[in-house]
Amino acid sequence: MNWLDICALEEINVLGARIVAGPKGDIAIFRTASDEVFALDDRCPHKGGPLSQGLVYGKRVACPLHNWQIDLASGEALAPDVGCTHKYPVKVEDGRVLLALKTTAKCA
Amino acid sequence: MEKLKLVMIGNGMAGVRTLEELLKLAPDLYEITVFGAEPHPNYNRILLSPVLAGEQTFEEIILNDLDWYRDNGIDLRIGCKVVDIDRQNRRVIAEDGSVAEYDRLLVATGSTPFILPIPGKDLQGVIGYRDIADTEMMMETARTHRHALVIGGGLLGLEAANGLKLRGMEVTVVHLGDWLLERQLDKTAGKLLQSALEARGIQFRLNTNTAALLDDGEGRVAIARFSDGEEIPADLVVMAAGIRPNAELAERAGLACNRGIQVDDCLQTSDPAIYAVGECANHRGIAYGLVAPLFEQAKVCADHLARLGNARYEGSVTSTKLKVTGIDLFSAGDFMGTEGTETITLSDPIGGVYKKLVVKDDVLVGACLYGDTADGGWYFRQIRESHNVAEIRDLLMFGENALGDAGHQGQDKAMAMSDEMEVCGCNGVCKGSIVKAIRENGLLSVDEVKKHTKAASSCGSCAGLVEQILINTVGGAADVKPKSEKPVCGCTDLNHGQVRQAIREQHLTSLGQAMQAMEWRTPDGCATCRPALNYYLISTWPGEAKDDPQSRLINERAHANIQKDGTYSVVPRMWGGVTNPSELRRIADVADKYQIPMVKVTGGQRIDLLGVKKEDLPGVWKDLDMPSGHAYGKSIRTVKTCVGSEFCRFGTQNSTQMGIDLEHALFGMWSPHKVKLAVSGCPRNCAESGIKDVGIIGVDSGWELYIGGNGGIKTEAGEFFVKVRSAEEVMEYSLAFLQLYREEAFYLERTVHYMHRVGLEHIKQAVLEDEARRKELHQRLLFALSFEQDPWQQQIETPALKKEFERIPVREAETA
Numbered sequence: 074m075n076w077l078d079i080c081a082l083e084e085i086n087v088l089g090a091r092i093v094a095g096p097k098g099d100i101a102i103f104r105t106a107s108d109e110v111f112a113l114d115d116r117c118p119h120k121g122g123p124l125s126q127g128l129v130y131g132k133r134v135a136c137p138l139h140n141w142q143i144d145l146a147s148g149e150a151l152a153p154d155v156g157c158t159h160k161y162p163v164k165v166e167d168g169r170v171l172l173a174l175k176t177t178a179k180c181a
Numbered sequence: 182m183e184k185l186k187l188v189m190i191g192n193g194m195a196g197v198r199t200l201e202e203l204l205k206l207a208p209d210l211y212e213i214t215v216f217g218a219e220p221h222p223n224y225n226r227i228l229l230s231p232v233l234a235g236e237q238t239f240e241e242i243i244l245n246d247l248d249w250y251r252d253n254g255i256d257l258r259i260g261c262k263v264v265d266i267d268r269q270n271r272r273v274i275a276e277d278g279s280v281a282e283y284d285r286l287l288v289a290t291g292s293t294p295f296i297l298p299i300p301g302k303d304l305q306g307v308i309g310y311r312d313i314a315d316t317e318m319m320m321e322t323a324r325t326h327r328h329a330l331v332i333g334g335g336l337l338g339l340e341a342a343n344g345l346k347l348r349g350m351e352v353t354v355v356h357l358g359d360w361l362l363e364r365q366l367d368k369t370a371g372k373l374l375q376s377a378l379e380a381r382g383i384q385f386r387l388n389t390n391t392a393a394l395l396d397d398g399e400g401r402v403a404i405a406r407f408s409d410g411e412e413i414p415a416d417l418v419v420m421a422a423g424i425r426p427n428a429e430l431a432e433r434a435g436l437a438c439n440r441g442i443q444v445d446d447c448l449q450t451s452d453p454a455i456y457a458v459g460e461c462a463n464h465r466g467i468a469y470g471l472v473a474p475l476f477e478q479a480k481v482c483a484d485h486l487a488r489l490g491n492a493r494y495e496g497s498v499t500s501t502k503l504k505v506t507g508i509d510l511f512s513a514g515d516f517m518g519t520e521g522t523e524t525i526t527l528s529d530p531i532g533g534v535y536k537k538l539v540v541k542d543d544v545l546v547g548a549c550l551y552g553d554t555a556d557g558g559w560y561f562r563q564i565r566e567s568h569n570v571a572e573i574r575d576l577l578m579f580g581e582n583a584l585g586d587a588g589h590q591g592q593d594k595a596m597a598m599s600d601e602m603e604v605c606g607c608n609g610v611c612k613g614s615i616v617k618a619i620r621e622n623g624l625l626s627v628d629e630v631k632k633h634t635k636a637a638s639s640c641g642s643c644a645g646l647v648e649q650i651l652i653n654t655v656g657g658a659a660d661v662k663p664k665s666e667k668p669v670c671g672c673t674d675l676n677h678g679q680v681r682q683a684i685r686e687q688h689l690t691s692l693g694q695a696m697q698a699m700e701w702r703t704p705d706g707c708a709t710c711r712p713a714l715n716y717y718l719i720s721t722w723p724g725e726a727k728d729d730p731q732s733r734l735i736n737e738r739a740h741a742n743i744q745k746d747g748t749y750s751v752v753p754r755m756w757g758g759v760t761n762p763s764e765l766r767r768i769a770d771v772a773d774k775y776q777i778p779m780v781k782v783t784g785g786q787r788i789d790l791l792g793v794k795k796e797d798l799p800g801v802w803k804d805l806d807m808p809s810g811h812a813y814g815k816s817i818r819t820v821k822t823c824v825g826s827e828f829c830r831f832g833t834q835n836s837t838q839m840g841i842d843l844e845h846a847l848f849g850m851w852s853p854h855k856v857k858l859a860v861s862g863c864p865r866n867c868a869e870s871g872i873k874d875v876g877i878i879g880v881d882s883g884w885e886l887y888i889g890g891n892g893g894i895k896t897e898a899g900e901f902f903v904k905v906r907s908a909e910e911v912m913e914y915s916l917a918f919l920q921l922y923r924e925e926a927f928y929l930e931r932t933v934h935y936m937h938r939v940g941l942e943h944i945k946q947a948v949l950e951d952e953a954r955r956k957e958l959h960q961r962l963l964f965a966l967s968f969e970q971d972p973w974q975q976q977i978e979t980p981a982l983k984k985e986f987e988r989i990p991v992r993e994a995e996t997a
Binding site: 077086127130135 | 632633638639703704705706707708711712730731732734735738739743745746747795984985988989990991
């Protein structure tokens with residue numbers, strides 16, 4: 074896998090997100106309270122809201138437009154909403170956030 | 182750790198709801214076994230009547246299907262009746278000889294129909310009305326027989342009678358009392374109901390006892406004989422003369438019983454290892470037979486089973502509704518009235534409407550409605566919350582009338598709407614879809630309906646209609662608690678008031694500390710509680726509690742208003758709506774430089790730049806060189822003004838300067854919801870002061886202050902608050918009121934709703950009658966505001982804050 078060095082983990086707020094300008098559109102990288110990182114297309118499956126601007130809690134983000142709850146690990150909307158957004162492999166090594174520009178799973 | 186063993190006897194609504202609540206609190210604490218005598222999973226017993234009436238099917242009223250039990254690891258033994266509780270060895274023994282050991286036992290055996298001890302009670306065709314088997318038997322009999330007799334003119338009896346009539350039987354209801362539903366209705370309403378049911382072909386015999394049931398010679402009932410000696414044919418007799426708590430098993434096991442299993446406020450029985458909920462339990466002398474109290478018990482019981490031990494059950498005020506389609510009645514509280522009560526009645530016998538409200542010491546204590554029950558939920562809230570109704574007494578009879586003006590064709594009576602009519606104008610949800618979702622998913626609260634249908638989830642103006650639909654669909658099971666009693670969110674059981682109190686009393690100053698002290702169930706809350714907690718912390722402990730930007734929603738984090746395409750709108754502050762050529766030039770230049778697609782004048786007398794990209798925000802702010810207008814925040818928005826005495830030939834006061842001064846004084850004020858002010862220079866009121874959170878109207882002799890106005894979803898005219906002489910007093914009184922609101926309102930509660938909740942009297946006492954308190958409130962707001970700076974300036978000056986607005990580039994070459 075081709076990992077891209079994005080930024081230092083410190084450059085993402087705890088319970089926050091940053092936007093990466095990907096070749097096919099923005100990608101949101103989230104940081105949880107336990108310093109896990111997740112990367113999703115910055116588009117809510119509902120009406121395309123920028124998830125990076127949402128409120129992060131646990132391993133979820135609430136979309137800023139209509140409050141859909143998206144699971145960060147799977148990209149799936151929480152019931153009763155239905156929808157899914159693409160996720161990307163992302164990891165932290167030596168305090169650096171690394172991202173691979175390859176969607177790991179197709180949304181169902 | 183090895184799991185504890187929890188055994189539940191009875192597989193009905195109260196018991197299973199307790200398990201659901203328990204699984205939310207402590208999913209892994211217990212290994213759970215459930216014994217159910219009926220051969221079905223948990224179903225919605227209160228919907229048996231619609232099934233009998235042919236309006237729903239058995240499948241539709243299942244609440245928890247077998248998958249639910251399996252998914253939650255519950256060992257379900259249906260069709261398996263427990264015959265003995267062995268308390269010595271902490272185990273229960275079932276009819277089939279099987280045994281289950283317990284650490285905790287939950288008895289939820291419900292009730293049994295009271296069978297009159299009369300000759301013939303054991304004949305074939307004589308039944309109680311309790312479960313699916315009884316319902317099936319009635320449906321079967323209606324196909325083969327003609328004459329039905331229902332004994333008992335209570336809720337259940339009338340629902341049975343209606344269902345049997347709809348299935349083609351000749352139905353007679355015999356009732357001991359003077360009128361029908363004498364526990365739910367007064368005589369007038371009872372008689373109206375009787376006429377309506379008679380018009381459907383049901384016959385009634387009131388003040389009548391059933392003396393005996395006679396057989397047809399083959400063991401089946403054929404004739405009913407009454408106490409007056411008269412006889413009528415009867416092939417089916419439904420005994421609906423009351424229920425008895427099913428406490429026999431518990432009694433044999435030696436638990437304290439008296440008309441039910443006696444439980445304390447924790448739902449614990451006389452054996453500390455054994456709990457009881459539902460119709461089998463007797464709490465403070467009452468065995469409840471309606472579903473809403475049982476659900477309240479379930480919540481408390483689950484709390485104790487989960488070893489949290491905070492909750493107390495202190496009894497319920499109940500309300501009832503008859504589930505007979507087309508007949509609308511509602512009653513709650515002490516609707517008969519006793520000594521010291523006054524009644525207000527409205528009676529329209531021709532229109533079939535009757536309403537009676539019972540007031541005691543200026544508090545609504547009971548309501549009985551027939552024919553028009555649209556405001557039942559609202560009256561019920563007034564009763565439960567014991568609001569002082571002295572001020573609205575003359576309007577009380579006309580109900581809440583608080584549904585939104587916009588978005589649902591002016592409809593405010595859910596009953597009158599057809600299935601195709603739109604309820605939620607924001608999300609395009611019609612009545613039929615809501616009813617369907619409620620039935621199919623067993624929804625019981627407006628919040629659940631919001632989640633499943635999206636109705637009322639946006640602007641909320643139709644929440645009252647949704648609540649009516651819910652009440653009309655599930656009756657007394659509807660959970661219509663007001664926000665003041667509901668937990669803040671799923672992360673806690675505490676409500677907003679309790680959270681505010683804890684933060685104040687325990688001097689909590691950070692989010693982490695607050696969540697820990699209040700035993701939040703989630704590590705970092707959710708999108709509902711975090712913004713609320715953050716507000717409560719910074720408003721209670723200004724200068725001490727640190728604002729947490731990550732717990733603010735995006736608008737307050739970005740200091741701009743997010744739009745549907747992810748761009749932002751920027752509204753610079755124009756003090757009192759006054760601008761000048763230099764500001765206007767800068768705005769024009771910014772619009773050109775950043776290619777801003779729309780420039781619009783707002784309703785708050787300022788200019789909105791729409792469609793700004795997030796990364797451009799700091800540049801736009803810098804070039805504008807104007808302070809933030811806070812058009813995005815739960816905060817002071819704007820002070821709208823008219824020209825006033827400086828120019829206007831009618832103006833009596835300098836309203837523009839008053840507005841500018843107020844806006845400067847309030848700059849940076851965070852509040853539970855947005856706050857808008859207006860100042861008009863004369864009673865012509867060109868600044869629309871009547872629909873603002875604080876509205877000020879200049880008159881020749883001073884200033885009038887109005888509070889709690891609102892021009893949004895539901896237009897609310899402000900209440901006259903006080904008249905003062907000087908501009909200094911306007912400042913002091915306005916700020917003191919706003920500080921009271923900041924300290925006492927719940928997050929997302931506008932001033933009008935806060936005022937309705939606590940009462941105008943309460944606000945007047947604090948701000949008008951108590952001078953020392955007013956001055957303290959005023960000072961506290963000034964103190965809180967002393968920490969506030971212009972957020973735009975901060976973002977421009979602090980590079981660390983600015984990075985949130987920057988996008989991280991990825992070079993195309995690296996994307997293999």
